[in-house]
Amino acid sequence: MTELMRQSNEGFKYNQIQAIQNLTKENLEDEIFKRGPVVAIFGGQLGDEGKGKVTSQFKNVDYVAVGPGGGNAGHTVVCTNGKSIALHELPGGAIIENAKVYMGQGRSVNISGLYKEIRELEENGYNMKNKIIIAGNAQIIFDNLQKKLDRIIEGLKSKKVGTTAKGIGPTAALKALRTGPNFNILLNDNPDQLNEFMKVNCNLFNGLNIDELMKEIQEEKELLQNLIDEGYIQIDSTNMILNQAAHENKRILIELSQSAMLAADGGMYPYNTSNDTSVNGAMSALNLPEVNTRIAVFKSIKSKVGGGFFPTKFEDEEFAENYRKKSGEYGATTKRPRDVGHIDTVEGRKVLKTNRTDIIVFTKTDLLKELGTNAKIGEKYIDQRDGKEYINEIPATKEQYENIQVEYSSAFDLSKDIIGIQNPEDLPEEYTKYIDYLFDKLEFDGNVLLGTGPCPQEFMVYK
Ligand code: IMP
Numbered sequence: 301m302t303e304l305m306r307q308s309n310e311g312f313k314y315n316q317i318q319a320i321q322n323l324t325k326e327n328l329e330d331e332i333f334k335r336g337p338v339v340a341i342f343g344g345q346l347g348d349e350g351k352g353k354v355t356s357q358f359k360n361v362d363y364v365a366v367g368p369g370g371g372n373a374g375h376t377v378v379c380t381n382g383k384s385i386a387l388h389e390l391p392g393g394a395i396i397e398n399a400k401v402y403m404g405q406g407r408s409v410n411i412s413g414l415y416k417e418i419r420e421l422e423e424n425g426y427n428m429k430n431k432i433i434i435a436g437n438a439q440i441i442f443d444n445l446q447k448k449l450d451r452i453i454e455g456l457k458s459k460k461v462g463t464t465a466k467g468i469g470p471t472a473a474l475k476a477l478r479t480g481p482n483f484n485i486l487l488n489d490n491p492d493q494l495n496e497f498m499k500v501n502c503n504l505f506n507g508l509n510i511d512e513l514m515k516e517i518q519e520e521k522e523l524l525q526n527l528i529d530e531g532y533i534q535i536d537s538t539n540m541i542l543n544q545a546a547h548e549n550k551r552i553l554i555e556l557s558q559s560a561m562l563a564a565d566g567g568m569y570p571y572n573t574s575n576d577t578s579v580n581g582a583m584s585a586l587n588l589p590e591v592n593t594r595i596a597v598f599k600s601i602k603s604k605v606g607g608g609f610f611p612t613k614f615e616d617e618e619f620a621e622n623y624r625k626k627s628g629e630y631g632a633t634t635k636r637p638r639d640v641g642h643i644d645t646v647e648g649r650k651v652l653k654t655n656r657t658d659i660i661v662f663t664k665t666d667l668l669k670e671l672g673t674n675a676k677i678g679e680k681y682i683d684q685r686d687g688k689e690y691i692n693e694i695p696a697t698k699e700q701y702e703n704i705q706v707e708y709s710s711a712f713d714l715s716k717d718i719i720g721i722q723n724p725e726d727l728p729e730e731y732t733k734y735i736d737y738l739f740d741k742l743e744f745d746g747n748v749l750l751g752t753g754p755c756p757q758e759f760m761v762y763k
Pocket of ligand 1: 372373374461465467605606
């Protein structure tokens with residue numbers, strides 16, 4: 301490095317965040333899109349942070365885009381008629397009026413599942429015609445292929461990943477093997493390629509049945525063709541519609557599935573999902589060169605489904621069960637009870653250091669009340685054998701995880717009820733202390749929004 305280059309780097313702070321000044325509830329959406337047309341909402345913990353609810357609050361967007369992942373993600377959205385429905389194939393933002401839904405080339409779609417959700421939304425008053433665009437390169441999930449393999453692979457493992465059984469891992473694997481079915485290939489006039497792919501798959505993997513599979517493929521193809529003919533689905537064969545829209549400065553809201561920590565390379569391998577569910581993954585999954593504003597969603601307690609490690613898990617199972625019941629911590633896709641525990645800033649700092657983040661939405665702040673005088677923040681892990689501290693990184697092995705102890709902040713008394721509070725000045729002092737302490741520990745200088753209740757208007761711009 302020359303002296304001149306060294307000097308020009310002086311004072312440069314890698315990953316510097318510029319908070320939006322004078323952000324209010326009223327100007328929020330416009331201020332966010334002033335930074336550029338592409339905004340991404342991603343999970344900061346282990347999924348289920350409430351991303352779908354955050355996206356569905358946006359009103360003035362041209363596209364809601366979903367990148368990596370598929371029906372493994374579930375989000376409960378509240379329709380305008382008050383009914384709650386769980387979406388899996390579609391993003392929570394599918395209920396935004398006039399916004400098109402774009403499912404990118406990195407997405408995996410089950411056609412029947414998508415059809416059911418289109419019908420359910422229509423039955424609840426949403427017009428789904430001319431709304432959904434699917435990239436031609438998006439993979440298709442079939443019951444008799446990837447979902448079956450997901451169950452077989454889990455069944456063979458002694459330590460289960462605890463997948464959602466939606467076929468996500470096998471879909472990623474078949475795509476990497478270049479024998480996975482995608483929309484362009486399914487709709488191709490020449491069926492030879494698809495037939496050959498399926499023959500190879502059935503030869504490779506025990507337990508698949510070529511006749512059942514080809515029958516299902518034929519049925520799903522007919523269903524897809526009907527949805528296309530009736531104007532429900534448009535296939536973007538060159539995968540460039542969203543890219544074009546970004547270059548025309550159309551407003552694009554990306555709703556990521558799962559979380560940065562569950563990404564294929566994100567955290568606790570092998571207890572992760574099989575796609576890159578970080579913001580970087582969204583860019584390649586959607587064919588976009590840039591994301592202008594990144595919004596991480598964190599929940600006030602941490603929750604987790606499936607196998608793996610959970611250092612800050614509540615120790616007392618009765619306390620955990622009580623919290624779970626009060627806050628409804630059950631999987632939207634599988635209905636499994638989620639493990640619950642204290643917020644963990646070790647994982648949090650790792651996520652924020654590896655995913656530039658402009659805004660954090662901190663959901664379910666009102667539910668901290670259920671922790672009463674026992675609200676603590678996980679600050680670091682310490683290996684009991686040699687005193688090694690984990691501050692910005694997580695352990696790499698099972699053995700390390702089994703030997704760490706979490707060092708917590710002292711407990712805060714958050715027993716006061718804050719439900720529905722929408723101004724920072726109205727928060728009890730203990731809450732302000734807690735929030736300031738937490739974001740200081742997360743080393744986060746961007747904007748912070750706090751969710752304070754289940755209704756859409758129950759949130760505040762904290763800073
Ligand atoms: P898969 O994505 O179904 O293969 O599951 C892999 C891991 O990710 C398992 O631990 C799942 O419980 C977890 N996982 C997948 N999707 C979600 C989600 O939407 N929320 C929370 N965890 C998820």
